[in-house]
Ligand code: SF4
């Protein structure tokens with residue numbers, strides 16, 4: 193259960209609006225008196241415009257004078273922004289839920305957003321919010337890290353960078369081991385994890401991913417095993433075999449690594465969660481970029497400056513790809529962007545962006561000269577990647593919890609279709 | 616693995632598409648909400664027959680709806696919507712009373728305010744207890760004058776898994792636990808499901824969910840066991856008004872079209888069908904509805920689309936991203952300084 197996290201902030205999406213003052217007034221005001229439903233406490237945390245409150249107030253006053261909006265649409269919810277942004281939308285509607293009326297007109301403070309009057313069933317979610325918890329976004333990070341490291345290890349092996357190769361092989365396999373734990377522990381029935389292996393199902397990204405991991409794992413494991421071989425065994429037959437197998441094993445891991453890094457994006461986009469499904473073009477680039485950035489970060493941590501050139505460049509390139517794709521998501525038209533830029537997701541992703549940007553800049557400059565600087569840059573890239581995954585995950589969850597994300601775009605689509613038919 | 620399985624668009628015979636030969640006709644439900652009286656016999660019959668555990672004995676404040684949503688432990692859910700307008704030409708029996716704002720909005724706002732504080736924002740409804748603060752000493756609407764009642768209508772609708780032609784849950788299931796039966800319905804095999812939870816996010820209707828104490832995913836089976844024994848599903852059997860009608864899907868679609876025409880003729884112009892159209896985003900539902908307001912008012916998505924529709928586009932984008940990553944990894948070792 194994710195309790196307590198609901199105290200999100202109602203960050204308005206429409207920036208620069210001057211209605212901050214309308215923000216949180218304590219609790220809901222007079223019920224039934226047709227009007228003064230205030231926002232709720234939390235609004236405006238973050239020093240942001242307390243759009244939630246505004247909405248609460250306007251939205252709810254509602255044309256019919258019904259008690260409308262529950263202040264919390266904006267203030268309390270994490271999707272808050274979303275809720276609020278779309279203004280009366282989420283909030284007014286949550287209240288008007290039983291369908292008696294339209295939501296209030298919160299759109300008036302929201303010039304850039306389409307009017308979002310929508311109805312819902314008591315403000316209840318339409319979709320089931322994911323049952324996945326922190327382990328899934330954590331796995332996205334460790335899986336991506338393992339993939340990025342495998343690529344670096346293979347290149348380092350071929351170009352004779354021993355320390356980089358060894359560190360990335362070991363780190364990559366370690367991350368893979370953690371990934372397996374995370375994946376299995378998140379199942380409702382962990383002891384049945386092998387049921388994944390009874391089918392190969394192209395329509396299920398999780399099934400495809402299972403097989404990609406199955407193809408990737410042995411190479412990663414074998415290459416790491418060779419690194420761990422005690423010197424005493426090097427001369428024995430098994431020792432010689434293992435050492436000879438290390439390079440092909442590492443190369444095979446590198447071959448499957450991009451699949452490991454990218455399939456997780458499809459895993460998310462092939463869901464009904466609007467914030468994931470709608471960014472299906474961009475998300476794979478966010479994820480592979482993030483994977484490359486974290487792999488580069490690991491390389492900078494484990495290898496001396498002299499060997500870590502490729503790690504620095506891969507880290508920076510990944511960071512740039514991730515940041516660009518992430519910006520594209522934020523530029524998308526429509527409601528879904530709000531899920532990424534507000535609430536918990538917005539905060540996580542802003543922090544991720546700063547760390548990634550800083551890490552990349554350092555990788556190309558100071559990290560070329562000083563080991564401590566390289567380590568710091570590496571850590572920044574790694575942390576940025578973690579936060580990016582959790583941010584993307586939070587956006588998807590928020591978009592299922594607030595019915596606005598489901599109803600508003602679908603309703604718009606329907607109306608557009610109808611208008612087209614009429615024309 | 617079967618070949619040429621289709622992921623989107625109209626599909627005449629989903630059972631055959633899934634590899635069943637010589638199979639019975641596709642069956643489903645037509646739920647005519649215009650005659651539903653909200654007795655919840657369907658909910659009870661379903662729980663009884665299928666041994667569905669309790670989903671929490673709560674008072675939710677959603678009119679007479681104390682189930683809240685479909686879920687792992689609620690395979691039928693009767694929604695209650697109160698609206699300040701009469702139903703067709705019905706007489707709500709309030710004509711002589713003073714009018715004014717009804718209390719329904721007040722109640723709704725209390726619920727809407729409480730939902731975001733609950734686990735999964737109310738997504739646990741239908742699966743586990745969700746406390747919205749009822750009963751309390753401040754019952755919703757008690758501050759409004761009892762005489763201030765408007766004419767109003769009550770919409771009731773028994774929701775159920777749609778047994779989609781293109782089922783998001785089934786497409787994403789990585790274990791094969793979810794499968795298409797010979798009747799064209801969608802069922803979880805409980806001995807296979809490992810509780811990965813993917814189906815929960817794959818369903819565009821928010822139907823299937825994972826049981827907390829059991830770890831597996833559960834939903835309506837359209838009484839697969841009864842179908843195989845030539846019985847109709849328990850809910851349809853129990854429904855006293857024939858709001859829930861069971862039968863071959865083709866026949867149900869005809870019947871629904873007739874009922875719609877009849878209602879329109881009688882002046883109930885707001886009547887509409889939902890989920891009947893094979894051209895919709897899920898290829899048409901096996902369980903479809905006649906509604907008296909927009910679907911979202913009942914908690915249904917207005918225009919659901921199976922996520923699998925975009926499968927090729929999604930993999931294409933992932934393929935591009937993966938190739939770019941591989942190319943970048945190669946590039947960082949080529950050229951540049953040897954450091
Ligand atoms: S996608 Fe949802 S509504 Fe469709 S069959 Fe699966 S659980 Fe039922």
Ligand code: SF4
Nearest residue numbers: 788808810811812814
């Ligand atoms: S939870 Fe069970 S039924 Fe649902 S997708 Fe996973 S294995 Fe399939």
